[in-house]
Amino acid sequence: MLRHPASRSARCLGSAARPALRSPNLPWSSTNPRSLLSPRSLTSRRAVHSSQFQPFVPPSPSSLGRARPAKHYPRTSRWARRLLYTSAALGTLYLIDVNLYASSLTRSLRTFSLGLLVAIDYKLNFRASPLCGGTIADLHRRSAERLFDLLRSNGGLYLKIGQAIAMQSAIMPPEFQKMFARMFDDAPQNDWDDVERVIREDFGKSPEEVFGVSFRGEEGKGVMEKVARASASVAQVHWARLPDGREVAIKVQKREIAQQVGWDLWAFK
Known part of the structure; x- marks a missing residue:
């Protein structure tokens, strides 16, 4: 079967009119699509990637300079040891006091500290114009509450002192009498x-x-x-x-x- 020469030339013109495929990674002069998959192009791309990443080499000791000695804090360590020893001694003393002496030493220290606090409070505020504000009646009430809580928590013969204070109506302020009147029959109970x-x-x-x-x-x-x-x-x-x-x-x-x-x-x- 014979074909017309014009149809063949038309196909050639149509194929020539198509735009050539170009790769964004290759130069614009490479218009052959097969060149994108050639072994030479793959080898060149591997070479480019391998040149970008180098193996990590640790620094040499000489490049780091001279080593500096570690810092020591002898004063901090000394005070930390003192605090540890003091805490251990106080804890041991507290356990001995609770188990063998029914908290007698703890109760005595609590009494001395509160007595000092009440004495300082009266020294500063028992005047016409108290430094902490309020009145003399407020000072008596505050001190009575502190002493009541102390004697009640200590128990034992300390409650006898509270009962004696409650009976001294002639010499004690009314605030003390009202507060300590509950010590006659409202003391802490044992289990x-x-x-x-x-x-x-x-x-x-x-x-x-x-x-x-x-x-x-x-x-x-x-x-x-x-x-x-x-x-x-x-x-x-x-x-x-x-x-x-x-x-x-x-x-x-x-x-x-x-x-x-x-x-x-x-x-x-």
Whole structure:
């Protein structure tokens, strides 16, 4: 079959009219698409990338200069050791005081520090124009609250001092009388475990055996309250009903009083 020469020339012209493919990474003179995938072009691209990244070489010791000695803080270390030793000694002393002497030393130190604070407060503010403001009545009320909290937290014979202050109505300010009147029957109470331990140490028996009571509601036995109805400086009172029907008040001495009396008398002096 014969074709017209014009059709062949038209195809050549059409193919020549198409724009040549150009790569953005190659020079504009490279118009052959096959040259983009040639081994030579790939090798050149690998060479370009390999020249951009160099292996890391650590610096030599000579380039870093002379080594400087580490800084030492002897004064800080010395004070840190002193603080550690002092804390350990105070902690040991506190544990010994709590477990062996019923916090007698702690109570004495607390008393001395608060007494100094109250004395300074009266020295500065017991005047017509107090430095801290307020009136003389405010000073008495503030000091009475401080002493009341101290004596109540210390317990023992310190509560006796509070009761003595409450009875001195002729010489003490009214603020002290009102505050310390609660110390006659509103002192801190001991737990039932301490009460039961005191009874066992004195009688060698349990409270059920000594007083004939039962805490489980057994028939034919009396009853006893584990919570004290009143608590004073050296003892607290528990209500009980004996098996014969009599109602009695059982007064039990507080367990720590025997250990605190000697220290308290020394502190009072």
